[in-house]
Amino acid sequence: MEFRFAEPNDLKALAAIRGTDDNSESYWFNRISGYYHGTHSPQLALTPRVIIIATDDFRVIGFVAGHLTRRYDFDGELQWIDTIPDYRGRGIATSLFQLLKNWFIEQGTKRICVNCASDNLVALNFYKKNGAVPLNEYWLAWEDIGQGL
Secondary structure (H helix, E strand, C coil): CEEEECCHHHHHHHHHHHCCCCCCHHHHHHHHHHHHHCCCCCCCEEEEEEEEEEEECCEEEEEEEEEEECHHHCCEEEEEEEECHHHCCCCHHHHHHHHHHHHHHHCCCCCEEEECCCCCHHHHHHHHHCCCEECCCCEEEECCCCCCC
């Protein structure tokens, strides 16, 4: 397994990973491409952003994305984290999250937020297991993303 920064030719694979939910791959390709190229920005997002991917034999199997922000007066936001179903439960999301945490720390950020649907128990448990606390009904946060490193 290898981890690296995403490149433009990876975006289709990222859309395929996200395209397994209620939205189509074309929806996700447009959204992820816009995020990557800076033409689509979440509310109060700042320019510095990153997408880190996990590969297995050159196949993209997961990714994490984050950016600096001013949302809720935080420093950074975890935008997406996902792995393909066949690779879940192997610690890939945890490794990706650790790499994103390192990126945030390199950017000088400390306070990070993430949006999560209240019925997405897998994501909620993952974030809480990794130190996030509820901010409000739809958001969780880390007051110090570097805590516990």
